[in-house]
Amino acid sequence: MKTSPVFEVRTIKNLRDMIEQSSKLFANKDAFRVKTKDNSYRGITFAEFKNDIDAFGTALLDLLGTEKGFVAVIGENRYEWCVTYLATINGVGVVIPLDKELPLPELENLLKQSNANAIVYSGKFHDAIKEMSSRLSNIKYFINMNTNEHEDDKFLSFWVLLEKGKKLLESGKKDYLNAPIDENAMSAMIFTSGTTGQAKAVMLSHKNICSNMMAVSASVYMDSTDSVLSILPLHHTYECTAGFLTMIYNGATITFNEGLKYIGKNLKEAQPTILILVPLILESMYNKIWEQASKDKSLKFKLKAGLFISNLLYKVFKIDIRRKLFKSVIDNVGGKLRLVISGAAALDPEVAKGFEAMGIKVLQGYGLTEASPIVAVNRDKSYRHDSVGLPLPGLDVEIINPDKEGFGEIIVKGDSVMLGYYNNDDATKAVLKDGWLYTGDLGRMDEKGFIYITGRKKNIIVTKTGKNIFPEEVEAYLNKSPYIKESLVSGRENDKNDETIVVAQIVPDMDAIKAKLKTDTVPSPEEVYKLIKAEIRAINKNMPVYKRVVDITIRENEFAKTSSKKIKRYLEKTNV
Template identity: 55%
Template sequence: MKNIPLYEVRPISTLKDMLESSARLYADKAAFLVKTEEGGSYKPITFEQYLNDVNALGTALISLGLSGKRVAIISENRYEWTVAYLAVVNGTGVVVPLDKDLPAAEIKNLLLRSKADAVFYSGAKKNEVETIASELPNLQYLISLDDTQSNGRIVSYKSLMEKGFELVNGGDRRFIDAKVDREGMSILLFTSGTTDKAKAVMLSHKNVCSNLMDMCSMLYIDHNDVFLLILPLHHTYACTCGFLCQIYRGSTIAFCEGLRHIVKNLKESKTTVLLAVPLILESMYKRIWDHAAKDPKLLRKLKLGLKISKILKSIGIDIRKKLFKPIHDNFGGSLRLFISGGAAIDPKVVQGFQDFGIHCVQGYGLTECSPIIALNRDVDYRNNAAGLPLPNVRVKIHNPNEEGIGEIVAKGPNIMLGYYEDEKLTKETIVDGWFHTGDLGYIDEDGFLYITGRKKNVIVTKNGKNIYPEEIETLLNRSPFIAECVVYGRESDSDGDIEVAAEIYPDMEKVKEELGTENPDEEQVRKLIEEEVHKVNRTLVLYKYVRHITIRDTEFEKTTSKKIKRKYDSKK
């Protein structure tokens, strides 16, 4: 192990303490960059203003009788979401962030399960929330982020803010002086599982603050950084790593106008760090090569540049930013780091961005862990590893097999309080303080953690061989003709043994290009995909061969964190 010293971080005990100390340290600096009109320019909101807004809203919520209550938020990413979040957890009650893309019936179910007393919602969810509300007698207040006037049970965010400032200016300190229980439940999160019903995870200030301090001691982030927020805030990865971390470190958060505006917003905000999921980064990387492939001269130039860069770098000369200036300019010219999480990323993509002079690291975590367990450092990393365990988190492999692969278990101050109203599942998942992740992996001699797949996805053949679908999916997805795939186990038609199968969604644009026709028939598409599968099979041991394929004509259904919803129960 390299034993490189950790970065120094300031201690924080609660998110309230974090916000107040950041507002003192970075008072006039921009905490957020927001757009008040589509296509307009970014306007800054300072740390001091943000603290004042949180205090005003928190005071107004207490005046409504919401102290100690559950308050849900259902909205797209926006400044008001962040104000509502800290106004609830920093002295009012328990915050319940919900996925805005859920169907109305599921929103109703989660509001019932969480026993929410109030809900913040945006104009886009107005009809659904207000219709559902009539069936939820426990829901006392509907706080509309976009209505300008209050009407009975529906309270306008704008009027609530005005009321809050009036109360604070009049000396009301109920929220400002409120004591926060750092070890009690303050956050209730519903996981967007790829196969199961949503689990309700209870987190505390202590859980999240320990995670913030640990991750920032491993990866250097400071007040000069600007993050473009592209992932949904209701998800713990975006919330802890893309919002709370930035408030803690004095960085600036720019709100993205939507995935199709990423490149434009990167330039406008002068983003230095982008937090993303593999799907987005792999798509960006693919686009660089697709663009180059259209011009043979440009492609040769790019490949030559990579060769020259590697030779020079080996003797300590780094000219990547100069050599690959068009790529850097396309990402806004200021980007220094990609952070990937939410799922495993193809190591070739990570290496590819590094070769272009944009550092890229990945981490690993789960909602139940607030969320980070392991992280590759900017100064100590392995591109095919999930990372090194956080400084205050212990990670070990439970019941390893002869290859050293077993279930990843973790213990530390970031581990959840438990599953809400599910003591049985909590006891099954946290055993003697160790959280059982359900993920399989191993730890190398230098302490790096590697993920091989989900325990429940493993394909086990009749002679006891373990096959990890994720490994084969990564290889298949490297084909230019395969957009997405899911690998699973099925019973063989011939001998009844378990064989590897793949359902594949082709990249039809690339397929048409390769076949030289706008209307390829099913047989042509199948033949091309089969050839790609055979290429992958040649790199695998015999028992891992993909023996059966089905081709689909629509994308796989995904969670809002862009993970494919796996509907296969691999035969075991």
């Protein structure tokens, strides 16, 4: 299945070409708004951004030499991270974005595995990196984003190097500016934070990333009047491609979120028009709207009535008063938000419908790191809230070995498909076959080409009678309960060992349970179990008998998650 572009986009050969074009088209416009120590914001123009990229790249190349450098970068979302990424990929060598939430032994392991010869890091990692530095013989330089002076010959300052690069450029040094770029060679090494096992290093090229950026821009409208609040971690390809690089390509302005607990505050400060989110954050925002309304019966009635009226007027009479009707909600997210793109996991369609009724379009998409990462997305005027959308232009997407209901494995072919896994031929051969990427994701495609994801091939539960159960589908039912914060479903043999039953671990929402029981004290385990069990019985009535949850375990702690907020299933085993 192939689709056509919705919007015309400009062609870029590589990321250097992209930043050169953007810095000319949007020269004096702010590419970033960065918070200063006095809590005000200062703008950094596209022209200034390009100059900093060239300066830092020049300094890095001077340090590492003309042989391809491998530069790791780790830290919170910030301007220096973005400069490092593009400075490295546009003439120094291979950039290696790392997860700032990694346990230190794993960080050390990945730094060795990647063969990095330099690392640029946020100041808060200084002590940890200094401690492990003696064991990182492959790394020659440790570059701190937060210091204003070099510590010694190995521990250097990002800002001192930036100034050195500017002086080298002024003196006529053009090695970096003239460095050749091979669009088809590995330029980014991305360690996947997989939910089913150990991380693998995905090799991406300029061609991979640029083709994905152009295809996304040809599918969803964005322009230089837009702005985005960068919330998801930049090391994750979803945020890096969609929330950083695609925004720079389109001339949008980026502001950085200071942390999940500051989202509300930062939304009001930054006043973004676009957000790139995962369902966990978006659903939390939506639930808070209803929680506020639930505290006031008249407010709840007004909210429900408003949603009904806005939908009726908009869909039947084409009268759009949504943003006026829900001005207070819009103001709480900055006042200008028009579009949310949700990806990395399944989104409850009711959340998308609810935001749309308030005047905020929510478009769900689908992708994976191995595809740079976007594979499909809903369009501005052609969308379905229960689907992840249509394949991107330029990508072939097919469903292979479908069952009688049309569900099979999703495979992808096109310019954004990765080169392979770094130093891992066996893993590469397992997923790349004749140019097709075998995603391991299960789904179906309707007659219009819309894709519906069911779950991961590895997670599927097969009963003794041959029935297929997708844990993610059952979890979606469970998670609709206001008393269930999150759940993890798996299969287990029954006591007679003659059938597979569905069991679930449940993390209860204790605040909602206390409100239900009308108590300020922590409910007893027996009370919690009884309430959750009653919820499960009610939910089971909406599912076929073979999919129904038979047994549950109540958990006190939330599940371990990846940076894209997906549960690490391989760490969690259901024992009930």
